[in-house]
Amino acid sequence: MRDLAWIDLALTSARPQAMGALLRYFRDLDMAEEAFQEACLRALKTWPDKGPPRDPAAWLIFVGRNSGIDQVRKRARNQPLPPEEVLSDLEDTESDLAERLDGAHYRDDILRLLFVCCHPDLPATQQIALALRIVSGLSVKQIARAFLVSEAAMEQRITRAKAKVGAAGIAFETPDAAARAERLGLVSAMIYLVFNEGYSAGLPEKADTPFCAEAIRLARLLLKLFPAEPEIMGLTALLLLQQSRLAARFDAEGQIVLLEDQDRSLWDRAMIDEALVLIDKALRHRAPGPFQIQAAIAALHARAATAAETDWVEIDLLYQTLERIQPSPVVRLNRAVAVAKREGPEAALALIEPLAGKLSGYFYFHGLRGGLLKQLGRYREAHEAFDRAIALATTSAEAAHIRQHIDQMQREAAGL
């Protein structure tokens, strides 16, 4: 029992490296996956008796590679297709566990594996599903449940995504510094998408999805491979800070609790501390980027002992910086929250009114606008905005939260 649990963990943690190397050998996602599965089956058979290998990833690569080559040979007997053209460096199948010393390969292998999931033709949901399936090794069932679709539908989505990636061709040459930096940027964005899918989904519907924890694991993995990249430090810190509030984000009924109303004693101190260290490390590089700035903003919330002690001036300044390097209506919207705290609802409303066209289909825009109008006592307009927000809500918790605002407003309007 204990052995099996341990083996499961070892397979999970070795997966990105092993899959990355097998993808390099076989140059085909399905073949790499099959080979990895076969290696895992053999691990489950032999590890309980022989004990764990010293380097599980190297073991899985070696065994997976041999079983994959066997498969290709078996198929070749039935098909006239020359397998050697499909495979790379077949002749050095005997180069055994020396693989584990191959640090340079290992880094680019994992980056490539993550990178194939970020293909620009894939919509965000497919990128997320593919990464969770291929890199994290979540089951199709787990992923389907999180996306609230059937297993068959998710299976089909993943198959289609793989076909697209395969047709587009995977870049196997070792990337130069510029290409590597570009890959890192895309992969970071994809990891953030994975996190957001778990985070913004909102409890209670998706309470048991492991997306957020997986995203943090991937971010840490990326940071381990590229330890001196301040944006990856920022990404990891940002995810840790958001995840640190998990226990405080919903009440016993599954209703959303806003940041300012959260019980801060429920925040996970270990995650916050780790994030603050990463931000300190990133700052030393003096190369700010969007993830670092967002992490710094989240850190200001984490450092405030009470909501009233939040440094809104600094948060406003950080959002202004973020807007300069990454102009976006959503950033402006977030900045408006800080402006509302600093200068009041009128100034914030003036800031977001010009966004009405671009964000007309955005839940948070109407939610915030309604909240500001409500503060100004413009109840009728607030009601309209809240109604629109409810229509755009994607989870019942979001809708319920807005309804609370409306109820409260009606009590205020009635002079209660």
Next chain:
Amino acid sequence: MLYAVLCYDAESEVCAWSKEMDDKVMADLGAVNQRYAEAGKLGPVARLMPTTAAVTVRKGATENIVMDGPFAETKEQFLGFFVLQAETLDEAIAFARELSAANPANGTYEIRPLQFFNPGVPIT
């Protein structure tokens, strides 16, 4: 004699633990610690953050160089330590065995006798 009992394991595995599992391991290790503490034998205990949180200061030609990451890239990482007072090496080994039994991972415990020990001051 004072011994440092140093814990090594693959942090990629430890970081993949669920929160429930992590909490349980910490509680189980805590129970071992408590018995030794009550017997007056256990000094400082620390768990280190992942090596991604580390920086390393090295001597440079003119000034020290601060590098991101741990001292060495290794398959297993130094994850934490316990300071134990034990009469014999066997007693220290017994303590490490208990830690190992409480820890479901394949972590390794290195026992290093202390040459010098400054317990420091209570940190505020």
